[in-house]
Amino acid sequence: MNIIIDRASPIPIYLQIKQQIRDRIVTGLLPPGYRLPPERKLAERLDLNRSTVLNAYHELKAAGLVESFVGRGTIVLETEETDEGAGEVTDSASAPAPLYWKPMLTAKAAAESSSLIRDLLALPKRQDAVSFGVGVPLPEPELLEELQQMAGRLFTEDRGEVMLHSPVEGRASLRQALCDRMRDRGIRCPKEEVIVLSGAQQGLDLIARTLLSPGDCVLAEEPTYFSALQTFRAAGATVIGVPVDEDGRLRLDAMESLLRSYRPKFIYVIPSYQNPSGRLMDASVRESLLHLAYRYRTPIVEEDPYGELAYGEKSPLPIKAMDEHAHVLYIGTFSKLLGPGMRIGWIAAPKPILKVMGRMKQLNDLHTNSVAQKLLDAALREGAVDRHLARIRTLYRARRDEMCAALKRYAVPGMQWDVPMGGLFLWLRLPGGVNVQELAVRAADRGVDYIPGAPFFAEQPKGSYIRLNFARADIERIGEGIRRLCAAVEDAMEGPEVTGEREQEGTIPIV
Amino acid sequence: MNIIIDRASPIPIYLQIKQQIRDRIVTGLLPPGYRLPPERKLAERLDLNRSTVLNAYHELKAAGLVESFVGRGTIVLETEETDEGAGEVTDSASAPAPLYWKPMLTAKAAAESSSLIRDLLALPKRQDAVSFGVGVPLPEPELLEELQQMAGRLFTEDRGEVMLHSPVEGRASLRQALCDRMRDRGIRCPKEEVIVLSGAQQGLDLIARTLLSPGDCVLAEEPTYFSALQTFRAAGATVIGVPVDEDGRLRLDAMESLLRSYRPKFIYVIPSYQNPSGRLMDASVRESLLHLAYRYRTPIVEEDPYGELAYGEKSPLPIKAMDEHAHVLYIGTFSKLLGPGMRIGWIAAPKPILKVMGRMKQLNDLHTNSVAQKLLDAALREGAVDRHLARIRTLYRARRDEMCAALKRYAVPGMQWDVPMGGLFLWLRLPGGVNVQELAVRAADRGVDYIPGAPFFAEQPKGSYIRLNFARADIERIGEGIRRLCAAVEDAMEGPEVTGEREQEGTIPIV
Structure with missing residues (x-):
């Protein structure tokens, strides 16, 4: 050579x-x-x-x-x-x-990127598999019927405006409906501070494009939503995981020291029934976090897909509702309440930054598709979303209870979990001796699926976890699914450990 | 201080x-x-x-x-x-x-960016204005009725799968339908080489994200689609306009010398009934362009929103159909045939680059909304799209003829235009003495709208142009609209010039 x-x-x-x-x-x-x-x-x-x-x-x-x-x-x-x-x-x-x-290729395009979701969407399944995997609900018949009725006039009313462009920021009527809905959760913002998104993922992407340059840093709860990790990393940022204490509370001392040392571009949190941990951040931590953000003049990106899925008390107010100094960008979505197929989310943010995001969205996809916007607007205004929510709160609570009962029955020594107070996810800590690659194979053999925990960690996780979506399977199959899962875990492990459900309300200890 | x-x-x-x-x-x-x-x-x-x-x-x-x-x-x-x-x-x-x-803000987000489309979408109009502006069709009643029928079973069939995730690359059935459709235009590609997009704009954006780094260069016809210009520039690229000759043919000599001198990342073209010029690139130019691309190992990005809207002979084969060496990325859309509200486009491209774009799309919006995908799939398979196309070809041809006749009647001395052989646009050169700012005000006063030509040029345009969408207005209002337009032009000009319709087939001379 x-x-x-x-x-x-x-x-x-x-x-x-x-x-x-x-x-x-x-x-x-x-x-x-x-x-x-x-x-x-x-x-x-x-x-x-x-x-x-x-x-x-x-x-x-x-x-x-x-x-x-x-x-x-x-x-x-x-x-x-x-x-x-x-x-x-x-x-x-x-x-x-x-x-x-x-x-x-550009540097970003060339960067290696795992495609967990894509792989999952493409995954072949055993015919009788019990699915605790993908983090979205299955369609419920009553909701489908109501949507079908609304769809029955979608193209014939308003002279077919559903086939025309919507404004970049979204249809005015839907933006107002979103504001009305947020007001019920304590957030007061005019529709001019809202952009309708093509799903919440677009919100993460727009935030990354608008705020993150290579070398920037983001602080996030540990663990956190893996797609957010992927998106921020693809923009060249480093995500630093902020630990929780033994009771699952975000460690504000660690947060403050990281804010001071790393001057992050923003803090990313999912305060209510977090993905993947199911954790609920209590009101006092939310407030302290906001005051840290004020003190360090650092924006908070608050994602809230599960806040309305409370199975006991209502969840505390979103951080956005307490924000008096325009520090919080709030991302909402209907993908976790209604289903992800419509791809409708939204972002509420201070005007100066929202304006820039509007420009970026225009370059990205001009606007969110008018068909789903019009349909969702109708579903919100005519009460279909609220009726659906009332139904699934009961349904999902029962499924959660069923899963927790089955876990008590079948748990392998060394498993640990908290009972989630809302949302979709139970975060299961596996016994120390489990080989996670082996588990993936055994679980597929036995016909049960879940999401492995490792991709949700910014740092090296201490211990192995899996995420179980308790809301997805038929209630009468949940017990069987947990039985299969626990059998697969036993297949894949070497030594025994101590089992136990932890006390209510707190969450998984990961540090 | x-x-x-x-x-x-x-x-x-x-x-x-x-x-x-x-x-x-x-x-x-x-x-x-x-x-x-x-x-x-x-x-x-x-x-x-x-x-x-x-x-x-x-x-x-x-x-x-x-x-x-x-x-x-x-x-x-x-x-x-x-x-x-x-x-x-x-x-x-x-x-x-x-x-x-x-x-x-990131550099891209901070960059000044005109928002022509957004401004247009938000523009207030005179009640009785005749619209030759926005470059999309109005909904036709027969199409709306057919879509309404299909929407009547959208949520109840297939157990509501329309509410679920689609694969990142799009629903397999729709991808196949798109391949079948492309095959009718001479393009043979398997569905694995197609990604369903949330509108063609997302295709431009994904291409920019995948291929363009700051300082890169892109060659494009002069003039060209302004949103492509915006998108490529927002990625930090310089777009160089390649001139056409007196007959409106792309100057291949200029193209070659620019390929040699600037080593562009890709060549961007809209060969059929181009936006804004209405130009049709003939088969021999397409072939020569492809061979230039081979010789200089430079990809071609071919956008083809109008190719099926031919009012006389069929348009020549897309460049993609002639490509035997995987050089062409082909972007299609239904926004210009059916209406932009559904936001469905697609890209067909060689596998190695398509794979990367799939990863980028996942980070962008996970996947295109399932509702519009399912609806469009049905509309394609059940013939609604073809029936609609047959109807609008007749309709739009008549509107084009009406506009050309009205222009002959009312044209102000110095105006020049070609009769477009397809698509939506007539590209009108204004007399030398027209003040374009003044014209915008006068035209709004008189109740007629159009798109100004300047944003379509990569370089400084020689002469002033406006783009007229002849397909949008009711046929009986087109004459009145042109009368108003020509009166507004007279209001806004100073000196006289020579008028005339140019010969068929060729297009506007801009060099």
């Missing part, structure tokens, strides 16, 4: 090396499986510092072109592009050949 | 000045309406070059904090933030006060 170094060139030497090796891989001169010279050897031959060659190899790895294997050295990888014939270019420099896309 | 310059600081002096003035504005020390010292004076006082102070003031203007007014000097503006009390912070450093958001 004859690398030529031009020391007079403005291009750094490691990039010159990378470029020349890359060209040979792309053009097929260095075929898949080819072993690059050891770094030390190449450095000697070129009379360079070894770290320069190391850097070049590192770049090639980042580009997905080579990989280092212990004992085998650094090997040229089979890339999708060469599979499809990008190598043809060797025959004749001018012959057309498929493009080699990887070097064209 | 006591500015302190630290010549030993690594911070450039103009930024030191900017920072100190900014701080005083934000904290309220310099109130709205305060007049900054004239640049020359401040430069003298600080013993600096005047251009240093100029730069500082320029930065303050860019941040929206001050503005220069002729005769009044440079004045501190009322910012939204200070309106809302950000100034309070002067009373006590620790008292809570609304955040000052501007310094928190």
